[in-house]
Amino acid sequence: MHVDMDAFYASVEQRDHPEWRGKPVIVGGKGKRSVAATASYEARAYGVHSAMSISEAKRRCPDGIFVEPRFGVYHAVSDEIHAIMLHYADAIEPIALDEAFMDISGMGSQYRTLGAIGRAIKAEIREKTGLVASVGIAPNKFLAKMASDMGKPDGLFIIPYGRERAVLAPLPVRKLWGVGPVTARRLQQMGFETIGDMQNAPVSQLRKVLGNQAVLFHQLALGIDSRPVEAEREVKSIGDESTMEEDIFDREDIERQIALHSDVVARRLRKKGLSGQAVTLKIRFASFRTLTRSMTLSEPTRLAEDIEKAARILLQRIPLSEGVRLVGVTASRLVEGEGMMNLFSESRDRKGKAAAVVDALQEQFGERAIRRGLWVEQELKEKEKKSEKTVISPIMK
Numbered sequence: 001m002h003v004d005m006d007a008f009y010a011s012v013e014q015r016d017h018p019e020w021r022g023k024p025v026i027v028g029g030k031g032k033r034s035v036a037a038t039a040s041y042e043a044r045a046y047g048v049h050s051a052m053s054i055s056e057a058k059r060r061c062p063d064g065i066f067v068e069p070r071f072g073v074y075h076a077v078s079d080e081i082h083a084i085m086l087h088y089a090d091a092i093e094p095i096a097l098d099e100a101f102m103d104i105s106g107m108g109s110q111y112r113t114l115g116a117i118g119r120a121i122k123a124e125i126r127e128k129t130g131l132v133a134s135v136g137i138a139p140n141k142f143l144a145k146m147a148s149d150m151g152k153p154d155g156l157f158i159i160p161y162g163r164e165r166a167v168l169a170p171l172p173v174r175k176l177w178g179v180g181p182v183t184a185r186r187l188q189q190m191g192f193e194t195i196g197d198m199q200n201a202p203v204s205q206l207r208k209v210l211g212n213q214a215v216l217f218h219q220l221a222l223g224i225d226s227r228p229v230e231a232e233r234e235v236k237s238i239g240d241e242s243t244m245e246e247d248i249f250d251r252e253d254i255e256r257q258i259a260l261h262s263d264v265v266a267r268r269l270r271k272k273g274l275s276g277q278a279v280t281l282k283i284r285f286a287s288f289r290t291l292t293r294s295m296t297l298s299e300p301t302r303l304a305e306d307i308e309k310a311a312r313i314l315l316q317r318i319p320l321s322e323g324v325r326l327v328g329v330t331a332s333r334l335v336e337g338e339g340m341m342n343l344f345s346e347s348r349d350r351k352g353k354a355a356a357v358v359d360a361l362q363e364q365f366g367e368r369a370i371r372r373g374l375w376v377e378q379e380l381k382e383k384e385k386k387s388e389k390t391v392i393s394p395i396m397k
């Protein structure tokens, strides 16, 4: 499966600026010589596309909304999308901020059809990020990438086994993965217009244009690609977040969420033998507007209270103007082992040891065996809410 977000940067901007939704939005630099990174589908209707100069884009779409990129936000969204994909597969291979491969072979027992897997991922991405993904499913990576493009926007395109050659045949050679504009022109000069033309040509003919890559491209033209999904193994950050069942308004409730997530993040850090030196707080509002704030700590830590303290400070930097839909806490700038501080401070050393004992007890007897009081508090709150909602009818009584 290949997942690729629709008009990625522009969609994030429209999500975070509701007044721009449904309008032509072009993301690019401010300078005279800058180019468009991308354009919303509304702007594409005016002929604006990636890599076009901003001045040309302004000519074609004078009423467009031109905005500068916010890379920090796109990176955060990208992490979120990758995390969602990891619910569906053990490993994913990100190839750009807004696209990644995953190996879904063997998932047939959980889903009745390939389409069902694709729909589930699309729905979860939309629910959790407010953004639209296009999905391609095919017998191999190259075709899956083609497929996600063929269904755009809001696509779900499946190329089944046996249909590889037929699907590719009518497409222009430019669509073949790795064929750039120069190679495409030279292929056309040799009489290869479509991928079908390449399928039928002897490799010796292709060699004249493609050199020693002729065999590879011939195989691709036939829909053959045996490259495996190569998972990114390195962990760069550890985070925990949740979407509220109902939007929350009280600072106290948000702080409780921060405490819960900090606890989970600290536990995961210890489990992996890591500590983090940066903490990020993410708040998503009811309108899907999303703000993240980060800070660097003086020392790496794996203690919940340090992470929580940092996240609370970050919360003060976020104006709470509307209901909150999601709260997330992430530790990054990870290092192996525990922070040096613990060697010099007895109280920190004790806290570290206490946390290790709690971890061990939870490991052996389950998470409910021993835990911070705030979890019990949270559970009680949830129960309270449920009972408020349940109307007991006389008959049930």
Ligand code: TTP
Binding pocket: 004, 005, 006, 007, 008, 009, 010, 036, 037, 038, 039, 050, 051, 096, 098, 099, 152, 153
């Ligand atoms: P793409 O996936 O190529 O494009 P897109 O997501 O904007 O639109 P779609 O997939 O629906 O066709 O690229 C992802 C992001 O990468 C894009 O939003 C902006 C950035 N980008 C550039 O900065 N420069 C470029 O030339 C391209 C193609 C993309």
Ligand code: MG
Binding pocket: 004, 005, 006, 007, 008, 098
């Ligand atoms: Mg995209």
